[in-house]
Amino acid sequence: MRAIPDAAQPRRGYSLPDAIVFALTAAGAVLMLLPFAWMVSTSLKSPAEVFAYPVIWIPRQPMWSNYAQAFGIAGFDRMFFNSVFIATASVTLNLLTSSLAGFAFARLRFRGRDILFALYLATLMIPGQVTLIPVFILIRALGWYDSYAALIAPSAVSVFSAFLLRQFFRSIPPDLDEAARIDGAGSLRIWWQIALPLARPALATVAVLSFLGSWNDFLWPLIVIHSRDLWTIPLGLSMFQGQYAVQWHLLMAGTTIAVLPVLLLYAVGQKWIVSATAVATRGNA
Amino acid sequence: MNNHARFTAFRWRSDQQWEGYVFLLPSLIGLFVFSLLPVLFSLGISLHEWDLLTPPVFVGLKNFRNLFTQDLIFSEVAANTVFFCVAIVPLQMALSLLLALALTRRLPGAPLFRAIYYMPVVTTIVAAAMIFQWVFDRNYGLFSSVVWGVGSWLNAPLAPPDWFNNGFWARWAVVILTLWKNSGFTTVIFMAGLQAIPRVLYEAAAIDGAGRWQSFRHVTLPMLSPTIFFLAIILIIGAFQLFGESYVMTGGGPGYATMTVVQYIYQSAFSYFRMGKGAALSWVLFVAIFALTLAQWQLQRKWVHYESNT
Numbered sequence: 177m178r179a180i181p182d183a184a185q186p187r188r189g190y191s192l193p194d195a196i197v198f199a200l201t202a203a204g205a206v207l208m209l210l211p212f213a214w215m216v217s218t219s220l221k222s223p224a225e226v227f228a229y230p231v232i233w234i235p236r237q238p239m240w241s242n243y244a245q246a247f248g249i250a251g252f253d254r255m256f257f258n259s260v261f262i263a264t265a266s267v268t269l270n271l272l273t274s275s276l277a278g279f280a281f282a283r284l285r286f287r288g289r290d291i292l293f294a295l296y297l298a299t300l301m302i303p304g305q306v307t308l309i310p311v312f313i314l315i316r317a318l319g320w321y322d323s324y325a326a327l328i329a330p331s332a333v334s335v336f337s338a339f340l341l342r343q344f345f346r347s348i349p350p351d352l353d354e355a356a357r358i359d360g361a362g363s364l365r366i367w368w369q370i371a372l373p374l375a376r377p378a379l380a381t382v383a384v385l386s387f388l389g390s391w392n393d394f395l396w397p398l399i400v401i402h403s404r405d406l407w408t409i410p411l412g413l414s415m416f417q418g419q420y421a422v423q424w425h426l427l428m429a430g431t432t433i434a435v436l437p438v439l440l441l442y443a444v445g446q447k448w449i450v451s452a453t454a455v456a457t458r459g460n461a
Numbered sequence: 462m463n464n465h466a467r468f469t470a471f472r473w474r475s476d477q478q479w480e481g482y483v484f485l486l487p488s489l490i491g492l493f494v495f496s497l498l499p500v501l502f503s504l505g506i507s508l509h510e511w512d513l514l515t516p517p518v519f520v521g522l523k524n525f526r527n528l529f530t531q532d533l534i535f536s537e538v539a540a541n542t543v544f545f546c547v548a549i550v551p552l553q554m555a556l557s558l559l560l561a562l563a564l565t566r567r568l569p570g571a572p573l574f575r576a577i578y579y580m581p582v583v584t585t586i587v588a589a590a591m592i593f594q595w596v597f598d599r600n601y602g603l604f605s606s607v608v609w610g611v612g613s614w615l616n617a618p619l620a621p622p623d624w625f626n627n628g629f630w631a632r633w634a635v636v637i638l639t640l641w642k643n644s645g646f647t648t649v650i651f652m653a654g655l656q657a658i659p660r661v662l663y664e665a666a667a668i669d670g671a672g673r674w675q676s677f678r679h680v681t682l683p684m685l686s687p688t689i690f691f692l693a694i695i696l697i698i699g700a701f702q703l704f705g706e707s708y709v710m711t712g713g714g715p716g717y718a719t720m721t722v723v724q725y726i727y728q729s730a731f732s733y734f735r736m737g738k739g740a741a742l743s744w745v746l747f748v749a750i751f752a753l754t755l756a757q758w759q760l761q762r763k764w765v766h767y768e769s770n771t
Contacts (some may be wrong), residue, residue: 205574
């Protein structure tokens with residue numbers, strides 16, 4: 177019995193190895209949290225406390241003004257708006273294009289379908305870095321340099337999302353389509369009224385992944401965005417770092433502001449977000 | 462896949478002929494404009510010298526030749542990449558496998574631990590890199606303070622490493638940041654893999670007298686090998702594509718000690734406006750990733766165990 181390391185195993189109390197494993201896991205968790213704690217602690221310190229030794233974990237007087245200052249200097253309100261707007265637009269467009277493509281690949285019968293699908297899968301192997309320079313040149317040629325369009329358009333299409341949704345649509349019983357077709361529904365209606373509502377969990381997975389992808393993206397905005405007005409949170413944060421180097425109390429206040437919304441979202445939708453990654457990787461494997 | 466059954470049941474439908482293309486159109490356009498054409502375009506650019514201001518000049522394979530024959534920075538970047546692969550991939554695998562084994566043991570608070578270990582995964586790399594820059598700050602960072610604290614407690618003058626002015630330590634700082642940031646992800650994948658192993662196998666092993674280590678060695682590891690294989694591919698690709706870690710935390714330095722391929726592409730193309738060099742670098746990266754992945758696919762027959770094959 178003892179030799180079976182399985183979660184489903186019924187347990188009566190905990191043994192010594194359990195206690196050791198628990199202690200190590202807990203110590204690891206503390207180590208994982210430490211950088212976050214250090215960030216929050218620093219964000220509330222006065223400049224003198226930042227440079228104090230031994231380390232002061234709880235500032236004598238929490239400097240909430242650091243937050244106001246960082247928020248104002250870095251223009252976090254604008255950055256939030258940009259990040260939310262760009263992520264929302266990318267997710268919406270991505271869901272639309274990918275579900276249409278996934279539906280066509282899974283449910284429609286047309287010549288050339290399998291070849292096109294193979295082409296889709298082949299592009300999954302292209303690393304984003306290869307297209308970085310040409311897409312930048314293209315964006316510039318289109319007059320989209322330094323605009324929302326430069327950030328939204330390339331992420332409006334995702335082969336990976338289309339692939340995930342295709343896998344899901346294939347699991348819907350074909351009788352449903354056939355019945356709807358007999359009732360006179362066209363493909364567009366079947367997509368919108370039958371396939372999409374049934375695919376809600378898969379759509380949620382795609383939405384979570386593409387939202388996080390857009391929200392956390394750093395390299396692409398760094399390349400195509402110049403104006404302060406268009407900075408996303410990661411981009412703005414790195415610019416802020418460049419300007420306020422060694423003003424750690426301000427930098428950490430800014431970092432906390434940037435990290436907090438995602439961590440709050442994560443706390444609420446934790447199960448969802450974690451399973452989205454697991455589903456995505458299983459689909460990929 | 463039951464190809465035969467599909468083949469007989471399958472009919473192309475003429476009324477869905479054009480519909481299929483209409484449905485695919487938006488994503489096909491995106492695919493062509495942002496992926497397929499750029500790949501070809503990028504290959505073309507790599508054969509030119511082009512600063513975006515003056516017309517491109519065809520130079521053949523010169524950009525590639527330069528990288529391998531006279532570009533000392535590139536050799537350093539390539540060496541860094543090998544180092545990051547060799548350091549990150551096994552460490553992250555081992556740490557997250559141990560963690561996944563612990564978290565699937567029904568410890569009290571396991572869901573909370575999983576949530577904590579996954580927190581850095583959703584954190585933007587820029588924030589993570591800034592936090593670690595501060596943690597590893599030589600004079601006032603948390604790490605140095607702890608080392609000094611331990612030193613004075615032991616009554617020995619311990620000196621913390623100068624993380625960002627020493628190539629060796631700077632590289633390890635990138636490794637530590639990456640492990641902190643990404644281990645939660647691999648742990649979750651390992652947990653899914655562990656939970657999919659049928660209990661019967663462990664029971665059979667126990668009946669055969671297998672101890673803990675033996676059942677791990679002969680049940681868990683083979684059953685987990687597809688997961689390990691998949692993660693090996695993902696992690697190696699990830700190690701080749703590091704950017705924010707070094708760009709934000711170390712700036713690629715000291716010197717070029719932590720410069721990654723992607724940062725070198727960024728620097729060549731967008732700081733020095735050498736599009737040809739940048740494109741050539743990106744193709745070298747592409748080919749390297751492709752070759753490694755292909756090699757792993759070839760090797761997998763030797764060690765990856767698939768249930769359906771037996």
